[in-house]
Amino acid sequence: MLNEKKVKLMTKIAIYEKNEKEDLKIASQNFKVDYVTLHMLYTAITTTIGYVLLVLLYALGNLEELLVNSSVTAMPELISGAVSNYVVCLVVFLTIAFFFYSKKYDKAFKKVKREYTDLKNLTKLIEK
Amino acid sequence: MTGILLLKEKFKSFYGKNDMFIVPVARFILAFVTLCLINANIGYMGSLKGVFVTIILSLICAVLPNGATVLLVTLVMVAHLYALSLELAIVTLLIYLIMYLFYFRFTGKSSVWVVLTLLCCMLKMPYVIPVAAGLLSGVFTIIPVMFGIIIYYIMNFAKEYAQVAVNVEESDILNNFKNVLTGIMDKEIILLVMSFALTIVIVYVIRRLSIDYAWIYAIVAGALTDFVMLLVGNVIFSTHISFFGILMGLILSVIVGYILNIIFFGVDYSRTERVQYEDEQYYYYVKAVPKYSVSAADVKVKKINTQKKRRVVERDDMDDIDLDF
Numbered sequence: 001m002l003n004e005k006k007v008k009l010m011t012k013i014a015i016y017e018k019n020e021k022e023d024l025k026i027a028s029q030n031f032k033v034d035y036v037t038l039h040m041l042y043t044a045i046t047t048t049i050g051y052v053l054l055v056l057l058y059a060l061g062n063l064e065e066l067l068v069n070s071s072v073t074a075m076p077e078l079i080s081g082a083v084s085n086y087v088v089c090l091v092v093f094l095t096i097a098f099f100f101y102s103k104k105y106d107k108a109f110k111k112v113k114r115e116y117t118d119l120k121n122l123t124k125l126i127e128k
Numbered sequence: 129m130t131g132i133l134l135l136k137e138k139f140k141s142f143y144g145k146n147d148m149f150i151v152p153v154a155r156f157i158l159a160f161v162t163l164c165l166i167n168a169n170i171g172y173m174g175s176l177k178g179v180f181v182t183i184i185l186s187l188i189c190a191v192l193p194n195g196a197t198v199l200l201v202t203l204v205m206v207a208h209l210y211a212l213s214l215e216l217a218i219v220t221l222l223i224y225l226i227m228y229l230f231y232f233r234f235t236g237k238s239s240v241w242v243v244l245t246l247l248c249c250m251l252k253m254p255y256v257i258p259v260a261a262g263l264l265s266g267v268f269t270i271i272p273v274m275f276g277i278i279i280y281y282i283m284n285f286a287k288e289y290a291q292v293a294v295n296v297e298e299s300d301i302l303n304n305f306k307n308v309l310t311g312i313m314d315k316e317i318i319l320l321v322m323s324f325a326l327t328i329v330i331v332y333v334i335r336r337l338s339i340d341y342a343w344i345y346a347i348v349a350g351a352l353t354d355f356v357m358l359l360v361g362n363v364i365f366s367t368h369i370s371f372f373g374i375l376m377g378l379i380l381s382v383i384v385g386y387i388l389n390i391i392f393f394g395v396d397y398s399r400t401e402r403v404q405y406e407d408e409q410y411y412y413y414v415k416a417v418p419k420y421s422v423s424a425a426d427v428k429v430k431k432i433n434t435q436k437k438r439r440v441v442e443r444d445d446m447d448d449i450d451l452d453f
Binding site (some may be wrong): 022043044046047049053054056057060061062063064087096097100 | 218219222223224226227230233234283302305306309310
């Protein structure tokens with residue numbers, strides 16, 4: 001005979017695992033520090049590439065002025081300006097990434113805790 | 129309003145039975161309409177303009193996640209622009225890459241707002257988007273909406289550029305890049321982005337307040353903010369956005385906002401319950417607002433056959449029978 005409680009619990013766990021696969025993967029396979037650090041590294045790489053493309057876009061729009069008006073003495077100023085803007089951009093995006101991925105991990109961890117509670121209840125029902 | 133609620137209940141029941149098909153069909157329709165409009169506006173690459181190709185691309189978008197729709201739509205645009213001008217295609221591709229690298233890493237799910245904004249701009253009803261985004265999503269939708277506006281203005285510029293492209297010297301690459309970048313940076317983009325950003329923030333903040341009819345106040349406040357910002361900005365930036373267009377947009381955004389309120393947040397404030405209780409740790413002050421629910425009349429047709437007439441048989445000995453019930 002079917003144990004209705006057991007069937008309901010198993011269905012709930014199965015639906016949960018199907019819909020929250022990504023969150024379960026985040027929280028069960030990583031420590032928070034590792035997860036956040038890894039994604040901050042990805043963010044640093046994409047921010048660097050994005051910034052280079054922004055500089056390229058700016059250069060394409062102002063290449064004539066840059067070639068005509070810039071001299072060897074003005075180069076260090078130009079480069080230091082670009083580098084300082086890059087550093088500011090990187091710091092801003094790394095800060096956003098830190099808070100975003102920390103919050104994402106915390107949310108995923110709470111969901112996993114709930115799922116483990118359901119699994120424990122299911123185990124108890126099976127043992128009865 | 130009862131009609132809309134009934135429709136909502138019927139749709140919920142239909143969705144419950146057929147949800148496996150509805151989402152891919154919706155994605156297909158969104159991708160198909162967007163690609164058709166792009167082809168109609170900037171269809172410079174003949175091989176991508178055909179209906180068959182559009183249907184194939186839309187089918188691909190239907191089975192892949194929302195991010196794939198954005199990617200495909202932008203690739204099709206870049207391909208069309210490449211047929212018009214190499215410089216325009218390179219600049220557009222760089223802008224898309226920058227968008228992806230800086231933003232879509234964090235929230236790929238809201239990328240559908242890029243396509244929706246582009247679609248509404250092409251259908252000449254862009255003012256619906258900030259109210260809808262503020263009601264249905266969060267403050268960070270400002271960024272995909274902004275990208276949608278930028279993509280639309282790139283398309284607009286491409287149409288104008290096509291008319292003068294014949295006179296452009298292909299060898300003068302530096303000048304061409306400069307002209308393209310200067311042409312894309314329209315003052316209307318800045319005005320629209322500022323106005324939509326403020327509208328989304330205002331709608332989002334107000335609809336999250338725990339006051340009765342918060343969504344209604346949010347819709348009205350958002351529409352008025354958009355209207356005033358666009359009128360004032362039109363004068364300050366000397367742009368040429370039509371007053372009639374802004375007014376019609378305001379009215380349409382209020383109507384769409386009201387419909388979204390019923391569909392996604394139908395609550396009956398007149399039956400609000402307020403309770404308070406406590407446990408060992410906290411006092412609880414709870415306000416519960418019931419959702420509207422209208423069940424469609426379950427009409428069953430019963431056919432009643434006419435009774436067959438009894439044949440009356442007269443019997444002499446029945447006169448004395450007593451009928452006891």
